[in-house]
Amino acid sequence: xxxxxxxxxxxxxxxxxxxxxxxxxxxxxxxxxxxxxxxxxxxxxxxxxxxxxxxxxxxxxxxxxxxxxxxxxxxxxxxxxxxxxxxxxxxxxxxxxxxxxxxxxxxxxxxxxxxxxxxxxxxxxxxxxxxxxxxxxxxxxxxxxxxxxxxxxxxxxxxxxxx
Numbered sequence: 827x828x829x830x831x832x833x834x835x836x837x838x839x840x841x842x843x844x845x846x847x848x849x850x851x852x853x854x855x856x857x858x859x860x861x862x863x864x865x866x867x868x869x870x871x872x873x874x875x876x877x878x879x880x881x882x883x884x885x886x887x888x889x890x891x892x893x894x895x896x897x898x899x900x901x902x903x904x905x906x907x908x909x910x911x912x913x914x915x916x917x918x919x920x921x922x923x924x925x926x927x928x929x930x931x932x933x934x935x936x937x938x939x940x941x942x943x944x945x946x947x948x949x950x951x952x953x954x955x956x957x958x959x960x961x962x963x964x965x966x967x968x969x970x971x972x973x974x975x976x977x978x979x980x981x982x983x984x985x986x987x988x989x
Contacts, residue, residue, distance in 0.1 A: 887953050890927060890934040893964070902957050907934070907964055908972070913948035927952060927964070938966040945971045 887908035892898045899905055912933060915926035923938045925948075936954055946952070946969065956966035 889929040889932075891929050891932040893958060894932050894934060899958050901960050904955070904957050906953055906955050907936070907966075908951070908953040909934075911946070911948050911950050911952055916948055923969075927954065935963045936966055937963050938969050940967045940969050942969060943971045945973065 887906035888898060890907065890909050893905075893907060907927065909927040909929045912926040912928050915924075915935075917924045921939060923942055925936055925938070926933050927936050928934075936956075937959075938954060938956075951972035953970040953972060954964065954966035955968035955970075956964055959965045
């Protein structure tokens, strides 16, 4: 009897199927749950990264009506303001550019101290970044020109080389 206890138990070998592959073990539920959890975490992380990347590329701005009538902005609160430059109201004084920006109903005077894009002109759509001052004017340090996206080839003298 002691000999039986001292010897390791023998397992009988099961023959392999014709393909040479052993019998398939059923996949455990805990392993499947871990796999699904890891995939869900990866998908959620990629979705969050994509969402954060996209929101950084959107340019949201308020209109002069929202600032003056809607009172959606407090003094010294940094925002983006968008609208059209009113013809006849553009003046350069020292290191600043003063102009009026308007939407379809209201207008607001802007004092810009940042660089002025080459395409800036009266009637042009612009987005300015800055803050509403206590004097009721919008003080901007960034001026962006909006364009309609249509390309027009240079004509005559405005072509490079003048040909």
